[in-house]
Amino acid sequence: xxLVESGGGLVQPGGSLRLSCAASGFTFxxxxxxxxxxxxxxxxxxxxxxxxTGGSTDYADSVTGRFTISRDNAKNTVYLQMNSLKPDxxxxxxxxxxxxxDYWGQGTQVTxxx
Numbered sequence: 001x002x003l004v005e006s007g008g009g010l011v012q013p014g015g016s017l018r019l020s021c022a023a024s025g026f027t028f029x030x031x032x033x034x035x036x037x038x039x040x041x042x043x044x045x046x047x048x049x050x051x052x053t054g055g056s057t058d059y060a061d062s063v064t065g066r067f068t069i070s071r072d073n074a075k076n077t078v079y080l081q082m083n084s085l086k087p088d089x090x091x092x093x094x095x096x097x098x099x100x101x102d103y104w105g106q107g108t109q110v111t112x113x114x
Contacts, residue, residue: 001024001025001026001092001103002022002023002024002025003019003021003022003023003095003096003097003103003104003105003106004021004022004105004106005021005094005095005106005108006019006020006021006022007019007020008093008108008109009109009110009111010074010111010113011085011110011111011112012112012113012114013085013086013087013112013113013114014033014084014110015085016081016082016083016084016085017060017061017085017104017109017110018079018081018082019035019079019080019082019095019110020077020078020079020094021033021035021077021078021079021080021095021105022075022076022077022087023076023077023078023097023103024076026097026101026103028076028097028106029053030050030052030099031098032049032050032051032052032097032098032099033049033050033071033078033095033096033098033100034046034048034049034050034071034095034096034097035047035048035049035069035078035080035093035094035095035096036093036094036095036096036099037089037091037092037093037094038082038091038092038094038111039085039090039091039092041069042044042091043087044058044094045060046084047059047060047063047067047080047093048063048067048068048069048080049061049069050069050070050078050114051073053073054070054071054073055067059105061064061087062067062088063082066082066083066085067080067081067083068078068080068081068083069083070080072098078095080093082110085110085112086110086112087112087113089110089112090110090111090112090113091109091110092104092107092109092110093107093108094107095103099106
């Protein structure tokens, strides 16, 4: 089983990034998918969630209107489009797959700084 995040990097405030999480080794379409983030010295927080079909999503208040989670079950991939980025969005971003089992990726660093 693998969840591999990519797409992180350094971006200026107001910029955009698109994170991807490629899944393998399990039946991706049966799993709810999540994005979390953890800033230095802070707890890991839920950012966004998407149901198995992509028919329903929900977001942390701090990212609502700026971030969009989506998935492509044919490609076994979940995405997080992040717009209007702020310095407070700086963190390591993790994807998680949850159903009968629970899997986590290794994380990708997002740094928002001028």
